[in-house]
Amino acid sequence: MKGKGFIFNQELCVNCKACIAACSLENKFTLPVRTVVTFNENRQQERAVSHLSIACNHCGIPLCMNGCPSKAYIRNAATDAVIIDQEKCLGCNYCTWNCPYDAPKFDTRKRVIGKCHLCYTLVADGSLPACAQACPTGALKYDRFERHDSAAIPLLPEGFGIEPALRFSEPVKNIPLEIIPPDNTGKLSAAGKGNINSKADWSLVLFSFSATIAAALTIFSFFSDKGPGSLIISLLSLVPGIISLFHLGKPLRAWRAPANIRYSPLSREIACYILFVTANFLMLFLNFPIFRLFSVFTGLILLISIDSVYYYSTGKIRTFLHSGQTFISALLIASFFTGELWPFIFTVIIKLSLSVRGLTAYRSSGTEMIFFFRLAALVISSASLLTGISYPALPVFLIFLTGELLDRIIFYIDFYPRSIKASLNNT
Template identity: 30%
Template sequence: MTGVTANTRTDPLTLDLLEALLEEQQTLPAVDRFVQQQVHDGRHDAAQYYRDLIPAAAPAAGQQYAFEVNLDACSGCKACVTACHSLNDLEEEEHWRHVGQLTGGTTHLPSIRHVTTACHHCVDPACLDGCPVEAYVKDHHTGIVHHLDDQCIGCQYCVLKCPYDVPVYSKSKGIVRKCDMCHQRLEVGEAPGCVQGCPNQAIRIRLVEQESILEASETSQFLPAAPDPGYTLPATRYKSSRPLPPNALPADYFSVQRAHAHLPLVFMLVLTQMSVGAFVVEQIVYSYFTWFQEEIAASVRPLHLTAAAALGLLGLIAAVFHLGRPLYAYRALLGWKTSWLSREIVAFGLFATASSIYVCGACSPLPELASWKSALAFLGFAASATGVLGVFCSVMIYVDTRRPCWRFATTAARFALTSLLLGIPVSLLIMLVGTRSDGITTSLLMSQYGRPLCRAILFTGVLKLLIEASALLHLGRRQHTPQKRAALLLTGELGMHMFRRVFFGVIGGLVLPVTLLAEQSLQPHGYHPWFVGTLTTLMLAVLVIGELHERYLFFVASVAPKMPGTPAI
């Protein structure tokens, strides 16, 4: 029998690979090594074992506790997440620690690093500065940032302020909660739950110099695509014996997630800005009316002011529904020194007071004395000024979060134009209703005052749509910036919402004002009262719906840099 001799020569590269694989099989996984250390090696002094993972001494002056994460040791098993969840008795959907991935490298030499992240106990915590009720305290001795659950009212502003998505809102409790580094355990020499739960000892507690944190933030070297560390000065240290590849990015970097809608705030912002806009327009228009047609101002002003004040009151009531513990809302004045939310509450409180007094004064049957007119003019100015101040504070609430999509110029323009875009048709509609019983014709009212107001609506509506559409220009950018991700949301997942917003904006801010302006040329006998009234009412309703859509998109498309693996807030 003739046989064929097989080639028994083996490629040296294949042998090296086989040897490497066989050697890897001799290495125990993390859990088995942990069991071997605890049982087979006779290590029964678990307290001493875990005590080696925390500092032996308390922080000295200028030092604080900080998490240290070894990226080489973290395997992404999420034992730290489970330990934290179990030890702190968290709710099912509540997580104080997250695990993500950093990926990069090349097809021939890929790189994957697992990253575990929790509260960074920053040197300058944004949550503490933004909290309106002073529910956050940074321990001067340990550097741990504590959250006072009993003080919290559930406004969730810290959720927006924290760039690392650390605070978590609990619907059942109506408050926000966060990691406190298991400070009770540290006080008695025990390791935190996440440190003790990691089988690879990838998480430790270290003492760090706060001055060194400030120096390190100058280079902006924290984690790839993470929020700028210069904002809050996070204390967590990530170390690795292998340098990250230049193209390392979070595994979820290119995913686009919508943020929370905050619906009560959507209604609060639109209604309060409509109210302020109505008061500002009242100051401008009725000063003009008083000069030319004083009888119009006398008959319409009480109705106008009452409607404007009612809108503001509805907006403030809507804001209460955003609180988890509304009965403690009075505490929100405590943080006025650092929190723009507290300042907004103060400003709108002054606005509500001034506008209420102004409405009562305008509706009172007091004699038309010169001194009373001067006092009424001052009250009108005070109501408008405090309202504008409240809108400015609303702008700063979101600008102060430092989200790229909420920059001052665009946010201020959008809020101010909303005030005018809704305040003008409110004034026009009330003028049409209030003058019907005074013998003033609709043609006279529209020709002298209605047409300029329609032109103002047309200009404001077009300008606002152009500003909102400018966000889509980021689609052409090569870098996957937060603004580009927001534009991708607006044209993708939120595309139908964006379409409806543009549709209502075009109809209410362009088509209907143009129709009102052209109605005089279409009607040989002038403006028809029912036609003008119906169109004005429809215009106001459509504009309100459009602005509610715009403010909804303002929140859900507010993409911001985040830590690997953390959800969008």
């Protein structure tokens, strides 16, 4: 893609933040949409310190726009700027997960996303965006160039292929500063900067967990007479929807959420959820096996759609191999409820192995206790089920469900949306 974009010279940037100030003075945004990120912030001796001024790169393939469930993003034709329409934004934050450059930011006052709009009125008039105009060293320029994919940005993990309008004017030289005498006194460690971006959010934990249980109950009822009736399942299936509203900056705009079903996994999730609720309510009136099967089917589809929302994680464990993903959890919970031994043993083995893998990844991280509790809950409850003791006594039931809830919490603890800061720290 040809076009104009930001051209950045690392040798010239000294982190003076004039670009940020120019942006806020020009646009009166209520939050700083531009930031300067520092590579080797802790000044490890073996590496050079450098900075990158970054806001939105107005990508050729904008992940924010593609993922936005409410189609709040538009591309300005005159300037190719990717702009958010704050009137349409739900405040769901999904774009903040998708963007690898942290361009969209949640404005806690307005409760919607704010982001760089490339000063598109200025740019359309032939002027420069305020940031590039203001840079007092000339490190940040805005000019015409052939867009490459992000491999052209050496500080970022390569190969997103999303055609960011950002390029480095010359290859980055990583010549460390030679310090004389060498500085050996009490270095700060490079570590200890984790959890920058962990998105553990209670409403999301409860939304996905209640959806998992609702879906598991449809399976339970399909295979067993002991399962709850259609009315209970229908009412239960409303719970996740209500909870999910709490996570939105603008809950009243929730109706827009399925608007981008073609591109947005989040829109698909909401659509699947609506389908699932509809199927359950249909069951109230048409309680035939085929409709019950339809409800089971929509439940499983819903879980797959929930899991795919979290596809882009830079956490230690891959989303699809995570013990806390909803699909496997629902199968386990359903087989636990039905008491069907072989399916239960099969899913427990999968769960156990995934959990142990997770524990290994998080060994001596300070959070391993929660993994132990989670494993203990699974072992205790499955042991009591397998030995036939006291099933279906309430304590076992509670221990089991607590274990599954912990697993979902672990899933979020490990969920790191892509972020430029995380990329820099890992480079």
